[in-house]
Amino acid sequence: MKKKILSVIFVTILAFFLVPLSAICGETDKDTQLIKYYENAISKIIFLCNSKAQLKESKSVHLQNCAAMEIKKAAFFSENKERLIKEMDKRDIGVKQYKIEYFLNKKFYENQWRP
DSSP: OHHHHHHHHHHHHHHHHHHHHHHHHHHHHHHHHHHHHHHHHHHHHHHHHHHHGGGGGSSOHHHHHHHHHHHHHHHHHHHTHHHHHHHHHHHTOOSOHHHHHHHHHHHHHHHHTOO
C-alpha cells in the first residue's frame, strides 16, 4: 500500500516538473522557427529588391530612380538583417507577410530620412 502511494506521489511530482520543461523546450523550438521564418522572409525581400535593381539600365529615369531605391533597400536589409530579426522577434510581429513587409519598410524609411 505504501509503495503504491509513494509511486503515485513520485509520478505526480515527475509529471508536475516535466510538463513545464516540455513547454519551455517547445517555446525555444518555436522561437527558433520564428527566427528562421524572419530570416527567410528578409532574404526573399533582398532577392526581390535585387531583381528590381536590374531596372537601373532602363531608359526611363523613373525606373532608374526606383532601381536605385531598391539597391539601397537591399543593402540596408543585408547589413542590418540580424538586428531587424531581433527587433521583429522582440516586437512579436508574427508571420503575416504584410506585417513583416510593413515593419521592414518602416525601418528602412526611418533610416533613410534620419539626419
